[in-house]
Amino acid sequence: MTEPRNVLNMCVLCPGICVTECPVYMATHIRASAPNNLARIALKFMEGSKDMEDALWLCTGCRSCEYACPMGNKVWEAVRVLRGQEYISSTEARVERLTNNSKPGLLVVSPSKPNVNIVKTLGGDYSLYWVDSGVISETYWSGRNPILNLNGIEFILADDMDALTPLSLSEKRLVSPLKILKSLGAKRLLGDNGYTLHIPCKTPREYRDDIIGGISQVLGSPESIVEGCVAGGGGLPVKHPDLAREIAMYTMRNTNPGRPVVTLCSNAKMLLRKLGYQSLTLLDLIEEAAQR
Amino acid sequence: MSLDKFFEEATGLLGSRWVLLSDWQRYPYSRDYWPILVYKELSGGRASLPSGVVLPGSEGEVVELLELAGRHGVQIVAYGGGSGVLGGAVPDKNWVVMDLSRLDWIDWYDEESGIVDVGAGVYLKTLEEWLNKQGKTLRHFPQSFPEAVIGGLISTRSIGQYSTGYGGIEDLVRGLNVAVPSVGLVRIKPSPRRSVLLPLEQMFIGGEGLYGVITRAYLSAYDLPECSEKVGWISASFKNSLGNARSIVRRRIPPDLFRVYDEKESPLHFGVDGSVSIGVVEGECNVVEAKIEGIGKIVNADPWEGAELADKWLSKRFNVISDLWKLYELGMGFETIEISVPWGSAYDLYDSSMKSLGKLDRVFFTGVHASHFYQSGVALYYTIAYSLENIGDTYNSIWDTLMGEVSKHSASISHHHGVGRMRAKYLEAEYGPSGTELLSKLKNCLDPTSILRDKFFGGKS
Numbered sequence: 001m002t003e004p005r006n007v008l009n010m011c012v013l014c015p016g017i018c019v020t021e022c023p024v025y026m027a028t029h030i031r032a033s034a035p036n037n038l039a040r041i042a043l044k045f046m047e048g049s050k051d052m053e054d055a056l057w058l059c060t061g062c063r064s065c066e067y068a069c070p071m072g073n074k075v076w077e078a079v080r081v082l083r084g085q086e087y088i089s090s091t092e093a094r095v096e097r098l099t100n101n102s103k104p105g106l107l108v109v110s111p112s113k114p115n116v117n118i119v120k121t122l123g124g125d126y127s128l129y130w131v132d133s134g135v136i137s138e139t140y141w142s143g144r145n146p147i148l149n150l151n152g153i154e155f156i157l158a159d160d161m162d163a164l165t166p167l168s169l170s171e172k173r174l175v176s177p178l179k180i181l182k183s184l185g186a187k188r189l190l191g192d193n194g195y196t197l198h199i200p201c202k203t204p205r206e207y208r209d210d211i212i213g214g215i216s217q218v219l220g221s222p223e224s225i226v227e228g229c230v231a232g233g234g235g236l237p238v239k240h241p242d243l244a245r246e247i248a249m250y251t252m253r254n255t256n257p258g259r260p261v262v263t264l265c266s267n268a269k270m271l272l273r274k275l276g277y278q279s280l281t282l283l284d285l286i287e288e289a290a291q292r
Numbered sequence: 293m294s295l296d297k298f299f300e301e302a303t304g305l306l307g308s309r310w311v312l313l314s315d316w317q318r319y320p321y322s323r324d325y326w327p328i329l330v331y332k333e334l335s336g337g338r339a340s341l342p343s344g345v346v347l348p349g350s351e352g353e354v355v356e357l358l359e360l361a362g363r364h365g366v367q368i369v370a371y372g373g374g375s376g377v378l379g380g381a382v383p384d385k386n387w388v389v390m391d392l393s394r395l396d397w398i399d400w401y402d403e404e405s406g407i408v409d410v411g412a413g414v415y416l417k418t419l420e421e422w423l424n425k426q427g428k429t430l431r432h433f434p435q436s437f438p439e440a441v442i443g444g445l446i447s448t449r450s451i452g453q454y455s456t457g458y459g460g461i462e463d464l465v466r467g468l469n470v471a472v473p474s475v476g477l478v479r480i481k482p483s484p485r486r487s488v489l490l491p492l493e494q495m496f497i498g499g500e501g502l503y504g505v506i507t508r509a510y511l512s513a514y515d516l517p518e519c520s521e522k523v524g525w526i527s528a529s530f531k532n533s534l535g536n537a538r539s540i541v542r543r544r545i546p547p548d549l550f551r552v553y554d555e556k557e558s559p560l561h562f563g564v565d566g567s568v569s570i571g572v573v574e575g576e577c578n579v580v581e582a583k584i585e586g587i588g589k590i591v592n593a594d595p596w597e598g599a600e601l602a603d604k605w606l607s608k609r610f611n612v613i614s615d616l617w618k619l620y621e622l623g624m625g626f627e628t629i630e631i632s633v634p635w636g637s638a639y640d641l642y643d644s645s646m647k648s649l650g651k652l653d654r655v656f657f658t659g660v661h662a663s664h665f666y667q668s669g670v671a672l673y674y675t676i677a678y679s680l681e682n683i684g685d686t687y688n689s690i691w692d693t694l695m696g697e698v699s700k701h702s703a704s705i706s707h708h709h710g711v712g713r714m715r716a717k718y719l720e721a722e723y724g725p726s727g728t729e730l731l732s733k734l735k736n737c738l739d740p741t742s743i744l745r746d747k748f749f750g751g752k753s
Contacts, residue, residue, distance in 0.1 A: 009334060012333055013330060013334070013613060013616045013617060014612070014613045014616075015375045015436060015612070017439065017610060019415075020417045029391070031320040031391065032320050034320070037320035040319065051314070051316065052316045054314070054316055055316040055317075068438075070608070070614055071613055
């Protein structure tokens, strides 16, 4: 990544082209959370003003500011580094770490067989065991689609967040949660009253329509679509739980609270459940459908 | 003055969530976008923090906070988007910032009349998006479009890139609510026009929060245009371009967005020699076509052929950071100064000021474009790049030089950025001693205990 000081300095020079894109600022009115201000504060923190640290935890890492910035400046990444949170930027490093920390036997799917074979699910953090490729490969995925080559077959490893990224939509040989959901007939789980679809903030915008189209084909058209940050990430819900609720309520403000929310973000799901929403990820739907 | 008492009572009024006292909460309010403070911060300097920040959630709370401030001798500065470039929202150490961002409602006041009712803290971008969904627009696009809020735009008498067709913010404001220290909440109902002594809503447009705090605005929205066509052409010189622009405006067929660049800026922005003019013509398609044909006859060129010049500018019009960053890496700072001048002295002022600015030490580049046009004159926008070494001296010499030229040519010291802290010392050059005294007396009448600060008069800042 770019040296944090350069990233932050660039924002000091900017009047704040991204501020209205920041869900934390728009929901809470806390000006310190607006990315250009957060950058200024982060610089002071780097220079030794430790009393500025609370502000660093106002960022969910949703990347909205990066998408809005003409320079693609990654304040969220610089802030994450300053918070002491590890950010693993290379696929190899991710896979190495995840392999070392994998948990056994949570969900097993077979990429080469048309029928999904779920061995067992345990909930919580999950590992994906990709079988039937000659070698049982054990990898854990944590958010960025590592691509593995196992026995000559490339797999994209995806959890809820990135399950429907371009690669998993376009690569027919890859197992996509949508294929699984379709085969399990998961649509019936949502009932007849419709559902709200939450597209997380990090979803690549150029593939938004493909993603919504894919989900609509399998689960039916959503009653409403919510795009953006529900404040699940970046440590914000832990450090500022009340603000996390404000952000979630702000993001969900135009939705029907009586409808289930299908989200691609497991952190969002947890926060929404605390707010009383019936919230499910695609993997939850798979699990439920398989158990029925 | 008792700040402690003020904050104690403000907390009772607003709740502790909306009274900000810790360093990280106050730091964002230490400056606006005044370049001298931006560069100071980049060089490791630390601006003074306000003593605290209050965020009222209603118009009533704004009035009560002003009353509290008066009772405890506290000075308040209203804070909108923080995009002002002259230090108008920069607080002194003991001041309290009133952040108006919670006044964020948007609703129709009268949809049939196209009048929208908005809180002072609404972001212009948010409002424009809301209107666009309903086929409407404010067509108010200042450079600060992404970060400016309605209250701040009105307070600084903002203008946007489509001004030639749609006017400035003063043409959009139909009514206002303003919290005035000596009066309370003044409610000026929306009206298409009125002739009732002083038009009170106009009194506060450009008041920069000195006479009252704007809490609500009633704004006129337009229908989105049927057609929007880009045009452009190149003239041999800026002098020719200005002459053509004057003819186009006088014939009442100007592009709604209209910009004319001098021979310094044209190569920089468009990679061409000469003087570039670009525009966007909007409205009913047949009217648009007729206007463009008329423009072509005046400039002796086919305006459609230069559409890509306009495209190029439109695609990056809100991106200032790329250029600023490149300059900063070269050790250079950046200043923009806008003035307005009658046609009769426009080119003379341009020519004379370019010579004067060109003689300054540590000034590497000065370019000018004209981007707001009137029957009687034009706004000139200076862009100046200078060395960050000895920034204070250089910065002041740039301003003194240009304001001296403005004074010499009977031009106005500001077209749309306002006064803030930076222009306070040139105020008399605009209104003369008696005009400045009148402003000062108005201030004393509306805000007798100077709750809303008095640093703008007499160059005290």
